[in-house]
Amino acid sequence: MFSDYLTESERQLVEKARVFGEEHFTEENVSRWYKEGGIPGDVAEAYRCSDLGYLGFSPERGGPDVSYTAQIAILAELTKSAGAIMPFQSQLLDFQVISRFANEEQMNMILKRYEETSRPCFCTAISDAGSGSDALGYRTTVRKKDGKLVLSGEKVFVANGQHTPYIMVSAKDLTEESDFISAMPSFWLIPSSCEGVSALPINKIGQKIIPFAALRFDNVELKPEWRLGTPYQALSQFQSILDIGRCIICAGSVGLAQAAFDDAVHHANARKIRDRRIGDFQQIGLMLTEMNSMLINMKAHINHACRSIEQGSGAKLAVALMKKYVPATAGEVANRAMQIFGGAGYTDSSRVGRIWIDCRGSQYAVGTDxxxxxxxxxxxLDKYAEQ
Amino acid sequence: MFSDYLTESERQLVEKARVFGEEHFTEENVSRWYKEGGIPGDVAEAYRCSDLGYLGFSPERGGPDVSYTAQIAILAELTKSAGAIMPFQSQLLDFQVISRFANEEQMNMILKRYEETSRPCFCTAISDAGSGSDALGYRTTVRKKDGKLVLSGEKVFVANGQHTPYIMVSAKDLTEESDFISAMPSFWLIPSSCEGVSALPINKIGQKIIPFAALRFDNVELKPEWRLGTPYQALSQFQSILDIGRCIICAGSVGLAQAAFDDAVHHANARKIRDRRIGDFQQIGLMLTEMNSMLINMKAHINHACRSIEQGSGAKLAVALMKKYVPATAGEVANRAMQIFGGAGYTDSSRVGRIWIDCRGSQYAVGTDxxxxxxxxxxxLDKYAEQ
Amino acid sequence: MFSDYLTESERQLVEKARVFGEEHFTEENVSRWYKEGGIPGDVAEAYRCSDLGYLGFSPERGGPDVSYTAQIAILAELTKSAGAIMPFQSQLLDFQVISRFANEEQMNMILKRYEETSRPCFCTAISDAGSGSDALGYRTTVRKKDGKLVLSGEKVFVANGQHTPYIMVSAKDLTEESDFISAMPSFWLIPSSCEGVSALPINKIGQKIIPFAALRFDNVELKPEWRLGTPYQALSQFQSILDIGRCIICAGSVGLAQAAFDDAVHHANARKIRDRRIGDFQQIGLMLTEMNSMLINMKAHINHACRSIEQGSGAKLAVALMKKYVPATAGEVANRAMQIFGGAGYTDSSRVGRIWIDCRGSQYAVGTDxxxxxxxxxxxLDKYAEQ
Amino acid sequence: MFSDYLTESERQLVEKARVFGEEHFTEENVSRWYKEGGIPGDVAEAYRCSDLGYLGFSPERGGPDVSYTAQIAILAELTKSAGAIMPFQSQLLDFQVISRFANEEQMNMILKRYEETSRPCFCTAISDAGSGSDALGYRTTVRKKDGKLVLSGEKVFVANGQHTPYIMVSAKDLTEESDFISAMPSFWLIPSSCEGVSALPINKIGQKIIPFAALRFDNVELKPEWRLGTPYQALSQFQSILDIGRCIICAGSVGLAQAAFDDAVHHANARKIRDRRIGDFQQIGLMLTEMNSMLINMKAHINHACRSIEQGSGAKLAVALMKKYVPATAGEVANRAMQIFGGAGYTDSSRVGRIWIDCRGSQYAVGTDxxxxxxxxxxxLDKYAEQ
Ligand SMILES: Cc1cc2nc3c(=O)[nH]c(=O)nc-3n(C[C@H](O)[C@H](O)[C@H](O)COP(=O)(O)OP(=O)(O)OC[C@H]3O[C@@H](n4cnc5c(N)ncnc54)[C@H](O)[C@@H]3O)c2cc1C
Ligand SMILES: Cc1cc2nc3c(=O)[nH]c(=O)nc-3n(C[C@H](O)[C@H](O)[C@H](O)COP(=O)(O)OP(=O)(O)OC[C@H]3O[C@@H](n4cnc5c(N)ncnc54)[C@H](O)[C@@H]3O)c2cc1C
Ligand SMILES: Cc1cc2nc3c(=O)[nH]c(=O)nc-3n(C[C@H](O)[C@H](O)[C@H](O)COP(=O)(O)OP(=O)(O)OC[C@H]3O[C@@H](n4cnc5c(N)ncnc54)[C@H](O)[C@@H]3O)c2cc1C
Ligand SMILES: Cc1cc2nc3c(=O)[nH]c(=O)nc-3n(C[C@H](O)[C@H](O)[C@H](O)COP(=O)(O)OP(=O)(O)OC[C@H]3O[C@@H](n4cnc5c(N)ncnc54)[C@H](O)[C@@H]3O)c2cc1C
Structure with missing residues (x-):
């Protein structure tokens, strides 16, 4: 989908993603994983052992040496293949995140764990129960109590929140009497087994291969060495994670949309009513045309954002425009695909209904529309004000 | 929602629907029924024994003596209350349908069964596997074979198709060598226990309180007395059923939309970000405004259609406009409600996600957009051509 | 268009509007008036002398004794007939406005002038150059200077602002040191010939039968008896004028939309491509269907608003919903009509292009979307918060 | 706007277009030309003498050696600068067209004329009065009558149709009894002064700098050497002209949209209500965001189409998607800009209203949406069917 912007070797990796999907992501498998809320260990291992397995890590850590656009292209391809949001999406995000924050020791632990289990060993808990949208208005805090660091608060909508041995959690740092520091988010990588940590599943309506949890932290005692990064870098690191995270979400969206489009065109060719393929009805033709245009638009937005990040200029605007446009538009594509399938689009006999529901979740994740x-x-406004 | 067009006694019935819903349709119940794929017997019985229980039957059969608009208003109220498409919707449709077709004997059986079980004893199997949209292009047929009537074909998307002791089925009548008759649909009420009848569940993505099935008829032997109505009336009866059926679907849609709107406004008042209720953000305000307008529009379309049916003029146009506008717009309302809820809208902690999915199915049922x-x-075009 | 909500005698008035339009509003006339920026004296007189001529005045003043809905219906009919925003629209608004404010003497003058010239003798200058949307943030003021009342400021977008012998103008009343009074708008009816009043035409892109002007007031000396109404009633009178004014604007919008729809359906029937009327292309059919639905919606919004005003409850919400929905939607209808006409829709050989442009202006007048x-x-939010 | 896809020297040409526009296209000039229906001779000459003057001609004829994308980029820049559809648009199309068809002699005449007058010496008359959309269903014909070639028919919507000394006209070739040949369009370059040619102005609602005419051909006698190209190439030449022509129209659209966006952002920064710039209202912010996204989308579509043409594969689809998406979307951008300007957007005091009207015409030109x-x-459908 993004081949124009990729090198030859990047294109080969995308092709590997396609082949990997073809092998593992049969609709039978995917719909079973959807019911079960996860992928089986052997698929996770096959992925880790493939050339894609360390995507998100830097080359020094074993990650492939590819551009952001390539990472996006790979994830889009995997998602297209599956027709569902896959754990490889949150995993890519997690690895990108942790690579920005973790020190040598933390990284080694994470890599070791990944080798052992083929799964990320942690989840990313950012959204506070009371203030998902207000990234800096959260009420989860780290304080000093009797000389100890204590974490309290409640996080919601945490992907894989119930299943990982570690939690990456953001909290307001009230350990020092510094307005500056308390205005920054602080990040911690803590064992889920700590006393005071509890997790409750949250039932999503879609994206069910990645289950959700709410996490409570009741006066959880933290060790200082669990801190990720330094207070002073946290904000800019956080910003760059949001940028990458938003691209990753959109990669999933475009993959879903492409799958829905492909399925819909095939159906419009195959389904005949009174010997006319339904694609020849102008109302169906109009939908196909709009869908194709939307795909062009989504890819343009994603490219624009990835390149802005790579070139280090204008990323804020480009990423926000993308994250506003792409997920909602993916839903529009899927919605039309469902209609083209007729009643079958509302059942398990096609995957477009599931795709439609999965698309919807990305209008919130890593920042709402x-x-x-x-x-x-x-x-x-600022860009033009400067002129 | 429709009080302007109702008599005082009709309004009281709507109020009874509200009270019935309040008592029985707690969110706990509804979400359980959703998982279970049906409502429990005591609720079905409570409904039958209420003043609403015979809605859809003519007054002589025990139905309340109310206008179509009133029936629509009652169903909309029930659906609003539940925040889900309820079996009372298909039941109302079934009773309307059967009242038009069945003879005295058939009616007695149906009423008796209803008294015993508090559920309709049949499902309505119209959509052929190969041609849902092409109502007269189906391939399910009744033929004469060795002097016997034989039914063959496959029906899909049959609401409650796996659970009812009888099936109302439409078939091309090839029993006589008459082009006229074979162009008409014929309707039959047959026991599900006949040899050659088989049913397979179809998993829907929503509207799960009413499960779906595919029905196969393999050379099923029919008795002549199972025929519903006469060949010559069938087409016009069928048309009038489609009209009513489309209004009923739209009643469900507007009920869902109203529920989503109500929930969204309450949330927009209650949820505060930095001490501001989120309803005060203009982007949320814009959504609320659009939703309110859409509700006005949906109701206008439904009223317009119901009155056209009652007045016996212009129903074809009014009903088609309604059925095109209302279900899709209900989805638009629900979609906005989901967004207003933030991430919670994508989980079970609110009902708007389920409402959104339930809305979608009505863009196919009883005729696609x-x-x-x-x-x-x-x-x-015809209306203006006549001028 | 609104016959359901009208009495028999009101319906007759609407019919008279239709007949009046048929006689006077030939396309040749209308397009000439469009170029000339006004209607000729004989048409103005014919209107005044018709049964519609005193619409907007109370029955005691000679106005017909009809509901708001009827007034709206009449104006919509006239506008539909013309396919252009007509001066009867601003005139109806002007008469409604002045009837709420003027005292006996002022009314007599206005009526006398109307009898003489068949035109309203004043224009309504509300929007300040700097703050059209911020109705109470204007900078036009009346102050006391050397014991005299002095008006200063600049008004824009004043319909007929260059041509009327009087101006109704709103201004901040700074004549007394009262915060309460200065927070209210004050209204004045002043002769355009006063020293210090100047008018400059503003060229609109549409609605050209009613030309615009900007008005400057340079220390204009006011006589106390030119004040309209009392300070204490001004705000509530102003509010009720806005409500009525918004209905009037929407009456124009729906009239334009109906005209565009009628023309488009006729064209879709008449225009043949390879012997097929273009209305049979599904893309055209889809547009016609959407247009018809939008008309139903627009009328529902207008009815809803008019009845809320008449019943004195919920008018604020109903009127705002209407004014947001109707003008923009009229534009959508006209836009589709233009497309159905093909290239001819972009020329003078049909009137739908002009209608489309005229529609657009109503998205600002008497308050923007x-x-x-x-x-x-x-x-x-408030309505639900109260519950 | 398209710099990513241009070479350095192409980028310099675009910059020259910008400078040319800055010098000549003051709003005062443009709005005067709009009223007058054309640009003055000195501007036409300045353009011809600039480095852009032979755009559309092949390098051998003096045209700059640039890609299609570059030509599009230059025209978009000129249009953005003017905020109006300029004659350079139809001129670029005309030169592209004629370069594909004309023989040496014809080309020399055209170039000579261009040098003399700085205007194209012909207009392009394709759309038949009866069948604009049905490109091959036209009724303008060339027949043999008494051994002479005779042209009869009526063309409409011909840009500059009244003013050019020559007319390029398409006609059904009935000169030979060949079904094959009569199915092809034939093209002719004929003097407007021929007997039997008459032209009538058609008043457009916009794009007024390029006036329209209807042309009648009443048994016009043709000379064989006026034929353009050969019958056998005509269809493929025609197709490639349509492709280029559609890109050119879209270049104009995106230029208009960019102008509207730029103006709107500046206004949103500058206009203050109660000391808040209106851009900070979320409703305005939402419009700006949508506009920016649409611009990204439009450019992506144009790039996609231009590259498909250049690479010679997939052009049909890419061009049709572009021509469906871009002009309508330009209108959406302009529509939002008008709203951001408030009432001023509906007047001559800004240019966004004119832009909005100019945008609309491109939803028909060279093929409707x-x-x-x-x-x-x-x-x-075909693309997927092949797979
Ligand atoms: C599928 C999915 C996966 C997720 N994964 C994770 C994860 O792994 N880790 C994690 O920490 N979180 C995760 N989230 C949570 C996500 O980040 C939040 O849902 C999101 O940030 C919104 O926060 P909220 O749900 O609290 O909504 P709220 O903040 O309560 O917002 C409610 C509504 O108000 C609107 N709103 C808020 N502020 C403004 C404003 N200033 N102007 C206008 N409108 C406003 C919002 O757009 C929304 O419509 C996930 C969510 C989803 C749906
Ligand atoms: C929730 C739900 C409940 C239902 N309940 C019942 C029930 O109880 N009993 C029953 O018999 N059926 C039921 N149905 C089936 C329903 O009636 C069919 O799904 C519907 O009629 C469409 O038929 P189809 O699914 O075969 O789609 P198809 O006919 O295959 O249509 C495929 C696509 O082609 C489009 N299309 C078809 N013809 C044209 C045309 N001429 N012009 C333009 N587009 C066209 C359709 O709109 C659709 O987008 C139900 C369906 C749903 C989703
Ligand atoms: C056809 C027509 C006829 C008219 N007739 C008359 C007349 O007869 N007499 C008269 O006095 N006036 C008249 N007007 C003027 C009209 O009332 C104003 O144009 C309108 O109130 C908007 O004011 P403005 O143009 O100053 O826009 P501004 O107030 O400058 O608004 C600019 C933009 O900001 C937006 N905006 C402003 N405030 C907010 C906010 N709080 N939140 C979100 N967005 C905001 C606006 O919606 C608009 O998009 C007429 C206008 C038109 C177009
Ligand atoms: C600004 C402008 C500039 C132009 N410049 C030129 C020029 O220089 N030279 C020239 O020759 N022409 C020119 N044209 C004409 C233009 O090419 C035609 O307007 C266009 O091709 C449509 O033809 P029509 O107007 O006859 O519409 P019609 O063909 O009458 O179409 C009427 C409606 O039917 C629709 N329709 C038609 N067929 C179908 C179908 N099969 N399926 C679905 N819908 C269909 C159309 O989309 C349209 O909505 C110009 C037009 C405009 C507006």
């Missing part, structure tokens, strides 16, 4: 508008519009 | 456009546009 | 969202969303 | 859907959907 509305927050994107706020970021983008401010960036637009 | 596209078929409605074809009907409506022809009617518009 | 955005201001309506702000009013409506607050009213929605 | 609907025809594009038909082409694109067929191409999509």
């Amino acid at each position: 509305q927050i994107m508008v706020n970021i983008a519009s401010r960036a637009i | 596209q078929i409605m456009v074809n009907i409506a546009s022809r009617a518009i | 955005q201001i309506m969202v702000n009013i409506a969303s607050r009213a929605i | 609907q025809i594009m859907v038909n082409i694109a959907s067929r191409a999509i």
Whole structure:
């Protein structure tokens, strides 16, 4: 889908993603994993052992030496193949995140764990129960109590939150009397087994291969060495993670949309009513045309954002525009695909219904549509004000 | 929601629907029924024994003496209360259908069964596997073989198709060598226990309180007295059933949309970010405004259609316009509600996600959006051509 | 278009509007008036002398004794007939406005002038150059200077602002040191010939039968008796004028949309491509269907608003929802009509292009779409908060 | 706007277009030319003498040696600068067209004329009065009558049709009894002064700098040497002209949209209400965000189409998708810009209203939105059917 912007070797990796998907992501498998809320160990291991397995890690850590665009292209390809949001999406995000924050020791632990289990050993708990959209208005805190670091608060919507041995958690740092520091988020990598940590599953309506949990932290005692990064870098690291994270979400969205489109065109060719393929009805033709245009648009937005990140300029605007446009538009594509399938689109006999539901979740993850508008519009105004 | 067009006694019935829903349709119940794929016997019985229980039957059969608009208003109220498509919807449709077709004997059986079980004893199997949209292009047939009537074919998407002791089925009547008759649909009420009848569940992505099945008829021997109505009336009866059926579907849609809107406004008032209720953000305000307008529009379309049916003029156009506009728009309302809830809208902790999925199914049932456009546009052109 | 909600005698008035339009509003006339920026004296007189001529005045003043809905219906009919925004629209608004404010003497003058010239003798200058949307943030003021009342400021977008002998102008009342009074708008009816009044035409892109002007007031000396109404009633009178004014604007919009729809259906029937009327292409059929639905929606919104005003409850919300929905939707209808006409829709050989442009202006007049969202969303939130 | 896809020297040409626009296209000039229906001779000459003057001609004829994308980029820049559809648009199309068809002699005449007058000496008359959309269903014909070639028919919507000394006209070739040949369009370059040629102005609602005419051909006697190209190439030449022509139209659209966006952002920064710039209202921010996304999408579509043409594969689909998406979307951008300007957007005091009207015309020129859907959907279906 993104081949114009890739090198030859990157293109080969994308092709490997396609082949990997073809082998493992049969609809029978995917719909079973959807019911079970996860992928089996052998698939996770096959992925780790493939050339894609360390995607998200830097080359020094074993990651492939590819551009962001290539990573996005690979994830989009995997998602297209599956027709569902796959754990490889959150995993890519997790590895990108942790690579920015963790020190040598932490990284070694994470890599070792990954080798052992073929799964990321941690989840990323950012959204506070009371203030998902207000990234800096959260109430989860780390304080000093009797000389000890104590974490309290409640996180929601944490992908894989119930299953990982570690939790990466963000908290307001109130350990020092510094307005500056308390305004920054602080990040910690803590064992889920700590006393005071509890997890409750949250039932999502879609994206069920990656289950959700709410996490409570009741006066959890932290060790200082669990801190990720330094207070002073946290904000800019966090910002760059949000940028990458938003691209990753959109990679999933475009993959889903492409799958829905492909399925819909095939159906429009195959399904005949009174010997006419339904694709020849103008109402269906109009939908196909709109869907194709939307795919062009989604890819353009993603490319634009990836390149802005790579070139280090204008990323804020480009990423927000992308994250506003792509997930909602993926839903529009899937919605049309469902209609083209007729009643079958509303059942398990096609995968477009599931795709439609999976698309929807990405209008919140890593920042809602509305927050994107706020970021983008401010960036637009500023860009022109400078002129 | 429709009080302007109702008599005082009709309004009281709607109020009873509200009270019935309040008592029985707690979110705990509804979400359990959703998982279980049906409502428990005591609720079915409570409904039958209420003043609403015989809705859809003529007054002589025990039905309340109310206008179509009132029936629609009652169903909309029940659906709003539940926040889910309820079996009372298909039941109302079934009773309307059967009242038009069945003879005295058949009716007595149906009523008796209803008294005993508090459920309709049959399902309505119209959509052929190969041609849902092409109502007259189906391949399910009744033929004469060795002097016997034999039914063969395959029906899909049959609401409650696996659970009812009888099946109302439509088939091409090839029993006589008459082009006229074979062009008409014929209707039959047959026991599910006949040899050659088999049913397979179809898993829907939503509207799960009413499960689906595919039904196969393999040379099923029919008795002549199972025929519903006469060949010559069948087409016009069928047409009037489609009209009513489309209103019933839309009643469900507007009920769902109203539920989503109500929930969203409450949330927009209650949820505070930095001490501001989120409803005060203009992006949320815009969504609320659009949702309120859509509700006004949906109701106007439904009223317009119901009155056209009651007045016996222009129903074809009014109904098709309604069925095109209402279900899709209900989805738009629900979609906005989901967004207003933030991530919670994508989970079980609110019901708006389920509402959104339930809305979607009504864009196919009793005729897709596209078929409605074809009907409506022809009617518009004809109306003006006559002038 | 609104016959359901009208009495028999009101319906007759609407019919008279139709007949009046048929006689006077030939396309030749209308397009000439469009170029000339006004209607000729004999048409103005014919209107005044018709049964519609005193519409907007109370029955005591000679106005017909009809509901708001009827007034709206009449104006919609006239506009439909013309396929252009007509001066009867601003005139109806002007008469409604002045009837709420003027005292006996002022009314007599206005009526006398109307009898003489068949035109309203004043224009309504509300929007300040700097703050159209911010109705109470204007900078036009009346102050006391050397014991005299002095008006200063600049008004824009004043319909007929260059041509009327009087101007109704709103201004901040700074004549007394009262915060309360200065927070209210004050209204004045002043002769255009006063020293210090100047008018500059503003060229609109549409609605050209009613030309615009900007008005400057340079220390214009006011006589106390030119004040309209009393300070204490001004705000509530102003509010009720806005409500009526918004209905009037929407009456124009729906009239334009109906005209565009009628023309488009006729064209879709008449225009043949390879012997097929273009209305049979599904893409055209889809547009016709959407247009018809939008008309139903627009009328529902207008009815809803008019009845809320008449019943004195919920008008704020109903009117804002209407004013947000109707003008923009009229544009959508006209836009589709233009497309159905093909290239001819972009020329003078049909009137749908002009209709499309005229529609656009109503998305600002008497409050923009955005201001309506702000009013409506607050009213929605409050309504539910009370529950 | 397209710099990513241009070479350095192409980028310099675009910059020259910008400078040329800055110098000549002041708003005062443009709005005067709009009223007058054309640009003055000195501007036409300045353009011809600039480095852009022979755009559309092949390098051998003096045209710059640049890609299609570059030509599009230059035209978009000029249009953005002017905020109006400029004659350079039809001129670029005309030169592209004629370069494909004309023989040496014809080309020399055209170039000579261009040098003399700085205007194209011909207009392009394709659309038949009866069948604009049905490119091969036209009724303009060339027949043999008494051994002479005779042209009869009526063309409409011909840009500059009244003013050029020559007319390029398409006609059904009935000179030979060959079904094959009569199915092809034939093209002719004829003097407007021929007997039997008459032209009538058609008043457009926009794009007024390029006036329209209808042309009648009443048994016009043709000379054989006026034929353009050979019968056998005509169809493929015609197709390639349509492809280029559609790109050119879209270049104009994106230029208009960019102008509207730029103006709107500046206004959103500058206009203050109660000391808040209006861009900070979320409703305005949402519009700005959507506009920016649409611009990204439009450019992506144009790039995609230009590259498909250049690479000679997939052009049919890419061009149709572009021509469906871009002009309508430009209108959406302009529509939002108008709203951001408030009432001023509906007047001459800003140029966004004119831009909005100019945008609209491009939804018909060189093929309507609907025809594009038909082409694109067929191409999509075919592409997948082959797989
Ligand atoms: C599929 C999915 C996966 C997720 N994965 C993770 C994860 O792994 N880890 C994690 O920490 N979180 C995760 N999240 C949570 C996600 O980040 C939040 O849902 C999101 O940030 C919104 O926060 P909220 O749900 O609290 O909504 P709220 O903040 O309560 O927002 C409610 C509504 O108000 C709107 N709103 C808020 N502020 C403004 C404003 N200033 N202007 C206009 N509108 C506004 C929002 O757009 C929304 O419509 C996930 C969510 C989903 C759906
Ligand atoms: C929730 C739900 C409940 C249902 N309940 C019942 C039930 O109880 N009993 C029953 O018999 N059936 C039921 N149905 C089936 C329903 O009636 C069919 O799904 C519907 O009629 C469409 O038929 P199809 O699914 O075969 O689609 P198809 O006919 O295969 O249509 C495929 C696509 O082609 C489009 N299309 C078809 N013809 C045209 C045309 N001429 N022009 C333009 N587009 C066209 C359709 O709109 C659709 O987008 C139900 C369906 C749903 C989703
Ligand atoms: C055809 C026509 C006829 C008219 N007739 C008359 C007349 O007869 N007499 C008269 O006095 N006036 C008249 N007007 C003027 C009209 O009332 C104003 O144009 C309108 O109120 C908007 O004011 P503005 O143009 O100053 O826009 P601004 O107030 O400058 O608004 C600019 C933009 O900001 C938006 N905006 C402003 N505030 C907010 C907010 N709080 N939240 C979100 N967005 C906001 C607006 O919606 C708009 O998009 C007429 C206008 C038109 C177009
Ligand atoms: C600004 C402008 C500039 C132009 N410049 C030129 C020029 O220089 N030279 C020239 O020759 N022409 C020119 N044209 C004409 C243009 O090419 C035609 O307007 C266009 O091709 C449509 O033809 P029509 O107007 O006859 O519409 P029609 O063909 O009458 O179409 C009417 C409606 O039917 C729809 N329709 C038609 N067929 C189908 C179908 N099969 N399926 C679905 N819908 C269908 C159309 O989309 C349209 O909505 C110009 C037009 C405009 C507006």
